[in-house]
Amino acid sequence: MIDLKKYSLPGHIQKARRNIRELLKAVDLIVELVDSRIPYTGRAFEEEALFLNKPRIIALSKSDLADEKALRTWLKFYEENEDVPFICVNFKDVDSVKRFKSFIFRILKNVRTRFKDKKMMVVGIPNVGKSSMINALVGKKIAKIGNEPGITRGIQWVSVGKGLKLLDTPGILYKKVDHPVIHKKLCLVGSIKSFDDLDEVLEFGFQILKDRYEKLLIEYLRIEKTEISDIQYQNFFEKLAKKRKFLKKGGFLDLERAKFSFLKDLIDGKIGRIIYELPEDVIV
Ligand SMILES: Nc1nc2c(ncn2[C@@H]2O[C@H](COP(=O)(O)OP(=O)(O)OP(=O)(O)O)[C@@H](O)[C@H]2O)c(=O)[nH]1
Ligand SMILES: [Mg+2]
Incomplete structure (x- = not known):
């Protein structure tokens, strides 16, 4: 657990926290979303105090992108x-969303409200x-999906089903990125979009693939099993640029493009189902 007293919080974190604190007065249930690929690092432990005394569920989102066995372990x-209570959910799958909805309604049976309808809001880190x-x-489609920050409007309640209203704007949680590994994991799931240590971030991702998901790396590079032992971070992007025909003027390999392409594929889950941490990696 990070000792927040040691740090003064940046302005945008304080503002987001005040905003959520205000909104929480109007809700009966919080849904905290956590990226399934970082089931621990993606949680906002820093904000536990905000959530005290308020019923909450944690939903591990993008479950379709996470390593199934590791997710079950988590x-x-x-x-x-x-x-x-925890649940996994893939928002791109109708059946998964149905199960998620039933889960929420089951939890809500035991949640009291002062309002006519029960009310909930979603919180989570960017992306x-x-x-x-x-x-x-x-x-x-009432909320804007993708990279651009949402357009600010007044708060509105939208109906999710009989007797349940959802706040149409989410609460954004910011992690205190005071550890390089936390920073790298957040970059690899697209939660931090602007950073200046691309190589460190990519090397971290590459090493996880090499150590734990060698098969995915072989498929991604479309190489033979026997070739994988020769692939290191240093020659990985040459291989990738060659395979993808990423060339610059003069026929040189465009390694920069290969790097950004690898990052995007990791964020979008295009390489395969990955989890960046297991309980034994992060819980001491
Ligand atoms: N595969 C998969 N992709 C998802 C899932 N949920 C969201 N995405 C994708 O993840 C990206 C971010 O989704 P958003 O819903 O915009 O995330 P957000 O939390 O609102 O992001 P910000 O508004 O930037 O904080 C989009 O490209 C979505 O299509 C999921 O369950 N599975
Ligand atoms: Mg959004």
Whole structure:
């Protein structure tokens, strides 16, 4: 647990926190979204104080992008060690969204409200799927999905089903990125978009693939099994640029393009189902 007293918080974090604190007064249930590929690092432990005394569920989003076996390990770990209910969800899959909705309604049975309808809001770090969740639950596009920050409007409640209203704007949680590994993992899931240590971030991602997902790396580079032992971070982008025919003027390999392409493929889950951490990696 990070000792927040040691740090003074940057302005945007304070503002986001004040904003959520205000909105929480109007809700009965919080849905905290956590990217399934970083089931621990993606959680906003820094904000636990905000959530105290408020019923909450944690939904591991983008479950379709995460290593299934490792995800099951995490769910078991959390079920055994936490009081908060957990569920996995893929907002791109209708059946998964249906299961998610039933789960919410089941939890809500035991949640009291002062209002006519029960009310909930979604919170989570950037790019975790907050807008996708709102749209999936409401069944139409009301929240903007993608990279651009949403257009600010007044707060509105949207109906999710009988007796349940959802806040149409999510609460954004910011992690305190005071550890290089946290920073790298957040970059690899697209939560931090602007950073100046691209090589360190990519090398971290590459090494996880090499150590734990060698098969995915072989498929990604379309190489023979026997060739993988020769692939190191140093020659990886040459291989990739050659395969993809990323060339600059004069026929030189465009390694820069290969790097950005690799980053995008990692963020979008195009290389395969990956989890960047296991309980034994992060819990001491
Ligand atoms: N594969 C997969 N992609 C998802 C899922 N949920 C969201 N995405 C994608 O992830 C990206 C970010 O989703 P958003 O819903 O915009 O995330 P957000 O939390 O609202 O992001 P910000 O508004 O930037 O904080 C988009 O490209 C979505 O299509 C999911 O369950 N599975
Ligand atoms: Mg959004």
